[in-house]
Amino acid sequence: MTTQLxxxxxxxxxxxxxxxxxxxxxxxxxxxxxxxxxxxRDALTLFPELGIDPSDTEISVETVMPEY
Known part of the structure; x- marks a missing residue:
């Protein structure tokens, strides 16, 4: 099962x-x-207790633009 992050x-x-x-x-x-x-995905390897397989993880990227 793919994990969505x-x-x-x-x-x-x-x-x-x-x-x-x-x-x-x-x-x-x-x-x-x-x-x-x-x-x-690399950082996820530091959290083995979560049981998340980094190779089966879909990463959505959200960019926050600073307000001026």
């Missing part, structure tokens, strides 16, 4: 700061938006 990202000092609301404590960062799904 959302990666929320916001630009922060030259990086994209990424959080996954469905996984408490999963925060990471990347230089480019296209790397987010792979980085999130």
């Amino acid at each position: 959302t990666a929320t990202d916001i630009r922060s000092e030259g990086w994209w700061a990424v959080s996954v609301p469905e996984v408490d404590g999963l925060f990471t960062q990347t230089r480019s938006l296209d790397e987010i799904p792979a980085v999130v």
Whole structure:
């Protein structure tokens, strides 16, 4: 069964700061938006107690634009 997760990202000092609301404590960062799904899958390996198979996970990316 495929797990659906959302990666929320916001630009922060030259990086994209990424959080996954469905996984408490999963925060990471990347230089480019296209790397987010792979980085999130890699970070999921740090949460084996959740029983989520990173290779069977669909990541939706939501970019948060800062308000000026």
